[in-house]
Amino acid sequence: MTVAAGSRVSIRRAQLQDRPRAYAWLAQSDLTPQVYGPLYPERAAPTPEQFAARYVNSYFDGARPYAGRMFVISVDDEEVGCIAHGPIDLLRDVVEVDIWLAGSQHGGRGIASQALAVLTGWLQATYGVNRFLARPSRRNVRALRALRRAGFREADAPAPAVIAKLRLRPGDWVDEALLFRVLPVPSSSLQPEQGRTYVFVDSEFTRLFEPELISIGAVATDATAFYAEVRGWSPERTSDFVRQVVLPLLDGDSVPAAMAAEAFAAWLDERAGRAPTTLISDSGFDRWAIAELLGSEELPAGVEWKRVTVAYEELDQATQALDLRRHHALDDARALRHLLLGPRVSPAPE
Numbered sequence: 001m002t003v004a005a006g007s008r009v010s011i012r013r014a015q016l017q018d019r020p021r022a023y024a025w026l027a028q029s030d031l032t033p034q035v036y037g038p039l040y041p042e043r044a045a046p047t048p049e050q051f052a053a054r055y056v057n058s059y060f061d062g063a064r065p066y067a068g069r070m071f072v073i074s075v076d077d078e079e080v081g082c083i084a085h086g087p088i089d090l091l092r093d094v095v096e097v098d099i100w101l102a103g104s105q106h107g108g109r110g111i112a113s114q115a116l117a118v119l120t121g122w123l124q125a126t127y128g129v130n131r132f133l134a135r136p137s138r139r140n141v142r143a144l145r146a147l148r149r150a151g152f153r154e155a156d157a158p159a160p161a162v163i164a165k166l167r168l169r170p171g172d173w174v175d176e177a178l179l180f181r182v183l184p185v186p187s188s189s190l191q192p193e194q195g196r197t198y199v200f201v202d203s204e205f206t207r208l209f210e211p212e213l214i215s216i217g218a219v220a221t222d223a224t225a226f227y228a229e230v231r232g233w234s235p236e237r238t239s240d241f242v243r244q245v246v247l248p249l250l251d252g253d254s255v256p257a258a259m260a261a262e263a264f265a266a267w268l269d270e271r272a273g274r275a276p277t278t279l280i281s282d283s284g285f286d287r288w289a290i291a292e293l294l295g296s297e298e299l300p301a302g303v304e305w306k307r308v309t310v311a312y313e314e315l316d317q318a319t320q321a322l323d324l325r326r327h328h329a330l331d332d333a334r335a336l337r338h339l340l341l342g343p344r345v346s347p348a349p350e
Helices: 016-027 048-054 111-127 141-149 159-166 240-249 257-274 284-294 312-321 329-341
Strands: 002-005 009-013 069-075 078-085 095-101 131-134 179-182 197-205 213-220 225-229 277-281 303-307
Touching: 002 111, 009 111, 016 048, 016 069, 016 078, 016 095, 069 111, 078 111, 095 111, 111 131, 111 141, 111 284, 141 179, 197 240, 197 257, 197 284, 197 329, 213 240, 213 257, 213 284, 213 329, 225 257, 225 329, 257 277, 257 284, 257 303, 277 284, 277 329, 284 303, 312 329
Parallel strands: 095 131, 197 277, 277 303
Antiparallel strands: 002 009, 009 069, 069 078, 078 095, 131 179, 197 213, 213 225
16 A cells, blocks of 8 residues: 555555565666665675674565664656665664666656655654765765755765764665655644544653653643553663653553553544544654554554644643643643643543
């Protein structure tokens, strides 16, 4: 199923049965010598085992969408290549992307540049990341050209400094170029549509790097609310801030993650069964929390997600004015709704 499309190019999520073909397009096509081989003595074409180790099963089954995903590129109903993203680092707001076409017959047609533009736009809208990185060899002139056409530009700072600051993995090429595409942060306003339910979501988690979900709260415009604290996170991996501020606010009625997921999915299904439903949050971390809790890259049918940025200080002020607990997931969801829609009676959670 197509997840995003441009004027000519569309992308769909790859499945496990696509792995052999994705590998063949990368390592066994007539384009392979432009990426591996005599011009690139530092790196041979990967073996099937090396490919599977880099692009693990979750790239093809969607079990961990924030850990990386593979997509198949189509033009006029013909599948012509692959594009992938690596782990999404929300703390540093960056994700690495890679792309390869099935053969030279698809080159020179603008396919790669449009696929890159389509994927990066979709990733921002779907997962809340705004900065995208590609790391080609400077010898790969075609890749550099396609990336620049897609809006990628080389970093001004020296590559070692960028790699250290963003904690990037080691590069593949001795002469790699670091090219970024940075998309504007979404609008901070919400224009409600009549007949649509809006669900304002907030979450708490152990820390910003490699987080684990602690709690999730949601407040809907149909005068209902949801709140759950989940078990299974590691107390020893919590940040000082979480230990000092977040944990003392917990209600203490935690449940297994599977139970919380079932209840939250049922609550969302009920909302979506009555009206089209949009989840609203101010951070990609909350979208991660939803995916982590539900264990799926898909939202329930009839549900979509939208990020609406709100200044941290505004939430501080709103929770204080409303006498709410700042950094309690349900109360922060109430404050977000108040900021975007104005005063309303706060419902009790289901």
